[in-house]
Amino acid sequence: MSITYLEAIREAQAHALRDDPRVFIYGQDVGAFGGAFKATKNLQKEFPGRVLDSPISEDAMIGLAVGTAIEGMRPIIEMQFADFSTVAFNQIVNQASTLFWRTNVPCPITVRLPFGGTSGSGPFHSQCLEAIYAHYPGLVVLTPATVEDAYSMLLSAVAIDDPVIFCEHKFLYYHLKAEKLPSEALPIGKARIAREGRDLTIVTYSAMVHEALAAADELATEGWQVEVVDLRSIKPLDTDTVVASVARTGRLLCVGEAWPWGGVTAEVIARVSAESYGLLDAPPQRLNAKDTPVPYHPNLWAAHRPTARSVAAAARKLIRF
Amino acid sequence: MLQTVSGSHAVGETQLAAYRFMLRARLLDDKFAALYRAGKIHGGVFLGRGQEALSAAIGVSLNKSDVFAPLIRDAAGRLAFGEPIIDAVRTYLGSALGPMRGRDGNVHRGRPLEGYLPMISHLGAMVSVVNGVLFARRMKGITGIVGVACLGEGATSTGAFHESLNQAAVEKLPLVLVVANNQFAYSTPTTSQFACADLANKATGYGVESHSLDGTDFSDCVETVGSAVARARAGHGPQLVIATLLRLCGHGEHDDAGYIAPELKNSALGRDCLKGAEEFLLKHKLADAAQLAVWRSEAIREIEEAVAQAQREPAPDPYEEKWSALSSEHLNELRTEA
Numbered sequence: 001m002s003i004t005y006l007e008a009i010r011e012a013q014a015h016a017l018r019d020d021p022r023v024f025i026y027g028q029d030v031g032a033f034g035g036a037f038k039a040t041k042n043l044q045k046e047f048p049g050r051v052l053d054s055p056i057s058e059d060a061m062i063g064l065a066v067g068t069a070i071e072g073m074r075p076i077i078e079m080q081f082a083d084f085s086t087v088a089f090n091q092i093v094n095q096a097s098t099l100f101w102r103t104n105v106p107c108p109i110t111v112r113l114p115f116g117g118t119s120g121s122g123p124f125h126s127q128c129l130e131a132i133y134a135h136y137p138g139l140v141v142l143t144p145a146t147v148e149d150a151y152s153m154l155l156s157a158v159a160i161d162d163p164v165i166f167c168e169h170k171f172l173y174y175h176l177k178a179e180k181l182p183s184e185a186l187p188i189g190k191a192r193i194a195r196e197g198r199d200l201t202i203v204t205y206s207a208m209v210h211e212a213l214a215a216a217d218e219l220a221t222e223g224w225q226v227e228v229v230d231l232r233s234i235k236p237l238d239t240d241t242v243v244a245s246v247a248r249t250g251r252l253l254c255v256g257e258a259w260p261w262g263g264v265t266a267e268v269i270a271r272v273s274a275e276s277y278g279l280l281d282a283p284p285q286r287l288n289a290k291d292t293p294v295p296y297h298p299n300l301w302a303a304h305r306p307t308a309r310s311v312a313a314a315a316r317k318l319i320r321f
Numbered sequence: 322m323l324q325t326v327s328g329s330h331a332v333g334e335t336q337l338a339a340y341r342f343m344l345r346a347r348l349l350d351d352k353f354a355a356l357y358r359a360g361k362i363h364g365g366v367f368l369g370r371g372q373e374a375l376s377a378a379i380g381v382s383l384n385k386s387d388v389f390a391p392l393i394r395d396a397a398g399r400l401a402f403g404e405p406i407i408d409a410v411r412t413y414l415g416s417a418l419g420p421m422r423g424r425d426g427n428v429h430r431g432r433p434l435e436g437y438l439p440m441i442s443h444l445g446a447m448v449s450v451v452n453g454v455l456f457a458r459r460m461k462g463i464t465g466i467v468g469v470a471c472l473g474e475g476a477t478s479t480g481a482f483h484e485s486l487n488q489a490a491v492e493k494l495p496l497v498l499v500v501a502n503n504q505f506a507y508s509t510p511t512t513s514q515f516a517c518a519d520l521a522n523k524a525t526g527y528g529v530e531s532h533s534l535d536g537t538d539f540s541d542c543v544e545t546v547g548s549a550v551a552r553a554r555a556g557h558g559p560q561l562v563i564a565t566l567l568r569l570c571g572h573g574e575h576d577d578a579g580y581i582a583p584e585l586k587n588s589a590l591g592r593d594c595l596k597g598a599e600e601f602l603l604k605h606k607l608a609d610a611a612q613l614a615v616w617r618s619e620a621i622r623e624i625e626e627a628v629a630q631a632q633r634e635p636a637p638d639p640y641e642e643k644w645s646a647l648s649s650e651h652l653n654e655l656r657t658e659a
Contacts, residue, residue: 024460049460055491057484060449064488067453070433073460090481094441095450097646102425105433106648137646161648189652236652 003181006173008147009039009112011181012154013076017047020074023158024050026061027078027112036080037114037173058084062091065109066099074108074158082115082167083127096163097138106161110154116169116207116257117289117305122296128258128289130205131267133165134235140164141234142188145209147178149232152185160188167234169207176210191238193245197227200319201245202311203268204255205231212255214308215315224319234264242268243276250281251318257305260288282321287314333607339381339401339543340598340608343373345620346397347595349406352624353413357574361632362413367428369394371537371569372501374594377401378542379469379499382550388454388468390438390447393428394501394568395471402437404430410627416634423637436468445472445481448498452485455494467553469497475506477523478514486559490527495553497560499546501536503568504590508580524561536566537590539598567591 003011016023025040031053034041044051054061058079065075079085085092092111099107117126134141140162144150150168157164186192194209195216202212209230216226229245231237246252252272254265265286272284289305306314350368357366369376372394380401383389389402396409411419412430421430421439431439436454440447451468458466476482477500489496506514517523524531530552534545542564549560567590571578585591602608608616647653 055484055488057449057488059446059481060452060484060488063446063449063481063485064453064456067450067455068457068460069453070438070450071454071457071461073457087480090443090446091449094443095446098441099433100648101646102421102429103431103433103439104422140647140649140652160652162652236654 002177002179003147004174005147005150005168005176006037006039008151008178008181009154009168010041010043012151013040014043014046016076016155016158017043017050020158022072022074023076024052024068024073025076025078026052026054026065028054028056028080030078035078037170039078039112039114058088059091062088062096062109062111066091066096066107069107069109070099070105074110076110076112076158078112079114081125082113082129083124085111085113085129092133092139092163092165093136097136100162101138107163108161110157110164110166112166112168114170115167116171117294117301118171119298119301120296121170121294123293126294128167128256130165130167130234131258131263134264138163139235140188141167142232143167143206143234144232145169145172145194145206145230147176148182148185151181153188153232156185156188167206171207172210186232189233189236189238191232191241192230193227193241194230195226195228197225198249199224199226200251200253200315201227201229201242201249202253202255202315203229203231203242203245205234205264206257208255208257208306211306211308211311215311218308218312219315224315226315231264237267237271239271239275243272243279246272246276247279250279251321252280252284253311253315253318254284254286255306255311256286256288258288259291260286261291263288282318285314285318287311333605335381335547336540336543336601337607339374339377340539340602341616342377342380342397342401343595343598344616345400345406345623346373346377348617348620349396349409349624352628354574356413356628363415364426366413366574367393367572368570368574369396371567371594372503373397374539374542374598375499375501375534375536375546375564375566376471378546379471381543382547383467383469386436387466388436388438388451390440390451390468390470392440392471392473394503398471399437403435404437406623406627407630410624410631411634414628414631415636416631417637418634419631443481444476445479445485448472448481448485448496449488451496452489452492452494455496456492459494465554467495467497467550469499469550472498472500473506474500474502474504474511474520475509475514476500477520486527486529486561489559490529493558495556495558497549497553497562499562499564501564501566503566504585505568505572505578505581507572507576519563521561521563527559527561529559529561530557531561531563533563533565536564537592537594537597539594539601542594565590566594569593
């Protein structure tokens with residue numbers, strides 16, 4: 001018996017629907033069809049009237065979610081691909097994220113963003129948008145890297161009284177497996193030490209955690225002990241855990257699949273540099289996707305985003321500084 | 322013969338109520354304009370001059386349990402929906418005791434839990450939020466309610482208009498979308514805004530019912546808006562109301578509206594609906610001139626008292642402000658500089 005990252009997302013939604021009558025799911029093809037990735041498979045049958053197909057209207061989908069949240073519901077909105085959430089950008093960053101601050105009325109909506117690159121997906125089905133949402137006040141941005149976190153953090157997302165951007169990585173959907181669903185979890189906003197080490201800290205999140213762990217394996221064969229910090233949550237960002245790790249290793253490499261400009265890696269480096277300059281034995285470094293749209297062909301795609309090989313190369317260079 | 326709108330009012334009662342909200346809205350707007358010119362208001366002031374009949378007609382056709390998302394020229398509808406004058410004044414003057422607590426101002430005010438939605442500036446964006454409130458209530462088994470969203474003709478050009486009206490149609494929600502075609506979106510004339518012969522034609526494309534009215538005609542506003550709201554309430558799905566009128570002021574008080582041709586102002590479109598409403602009441606002997614004068618002075622006193630009260634109230638204090646955009650305070654970024 002094993003469960004995939006995608007199945008964990010489906011199970012978390014089933015759990016939320018079962019536990020809380022205020023929860024419903026709204027999105028394109030989520031009903032009888034079960035969603036483009038089958039993240040809502042059979043849920044409409046199990047929960048009649050609560051798993052509803054929307055027209056292709058991302059802006060109106062989020063607007064509707066906000067209206068239902070005002071009425072005390074807890075909608076889960078599936079964006080078919082994170083990329084399409086840009087059509088809903090206005091409703092997310094101007095309507096949902098400002099509602100509580102302006103009116104004192106909470107806006108508990110969960111927006112599921114299937115995000116990140118998979119081979120052959122190209123420029124408009126591969127984007128990583130966590131940084132642009134984290135930029136806006138009033139949003140919580142989660143980026144689970146494991147099956148266990150996909151499950152427990154989605155349950156947390158639905159329980160949070162604020163809009164949550166839930167970034168679920170498509171690359172992890174099918175091949176990442178766990179034996180069983182977790183019964184307990186770290187709180188939201190707490191990072192996880194995915195691997196302990198003493199020579200270098202790699203701070204990363206989502207699918208890049210697995211590239212970083214593979215890089216750490218490779219470096220271990222060369223005698224280097226690399227610590228990998230899985231942020232889990234982009235906003236709030238657990239600076240304390242990151243700084244504590246850098247205090248142990250003296251070296252920081254931030255890895256993100258998103259574009260480099262003004263992103264999560266830049267934010268982590270800014271915080272560590274400002275707060276813990278004296279802990280650093282070398283200039284902090286970052287590794288991101290290239291600053292171009294995400295390419296279609298696997299040869300280009302593999303070179304566009306960080307991989308275990310490029311992470312290991314960047315880590316080696318930093319260790320030898 | 323006068324028509325009753327909701328059936329619960331005696332003949333003429335709805336018109337009388339609508340007129341009094343129009344009058345109070347006009348006088349309240351005049352006061353805000355005066356405070357703006359005196360430098361007492363931070364930011365913009367946006368008036369509903371010329372649009373009061375339409376707006377009041379909306380407000381008086383709604384019940385407390387309905388949903389209302391007004392736009393910038395809806396002081397009359399807001400009052401008719403139940404907004405106390407003090408809420409409007411406190412928001413314009415930035416009182417910490419107002420519904421927006423100085424965090425948002427002027428026309429950006431509401432009380433979401435009472436079905437009164439505070440607009441964001443992005444046009445068309447409130448329509449799907451109204452849809453959501455109606456959608457949730459239907460899920461809860463609440464029936465017999467209506468949601469009204471107000472737009473100008475400029476907003477019909479947005480993607481949000483299309484998405485939300487289509488969404489309401491697909492879900493057969495009791496939405497009434499009221500478009501005030503006041504001829505100018507800021508300075509842009511209708512010829513640069515849309516190319517269809519009549520905005521009401523858009524309803525056909527969405528599979529919804531439409532209603533057209535003369536926004537300068539008090540009686541037409543009350544009757545046509547009332548019947549559109551009644552159609553939605555009776556389960557006939559979304560209703561698109563197109564009101565034709567002229568904005569009798571600038572976009573905001575900073576705008577002299579020099580782009581509006583005098584011929585247009587002097588045409589039938591430029592008639593003042595408030596004067597028309599007074600003529601209507603006098604003609605049908607629903608009120609006499611002395612009564613109108615009493616209502617005017619009562620409204621002025623009420624507005625002056627509200628302004629005096631709000632001016633005595635505390636402004637928001639940055640040291641008392643929580644600076645928390647999240648309801649879940651434990652998830653705030655603690656390292657934000659104070």
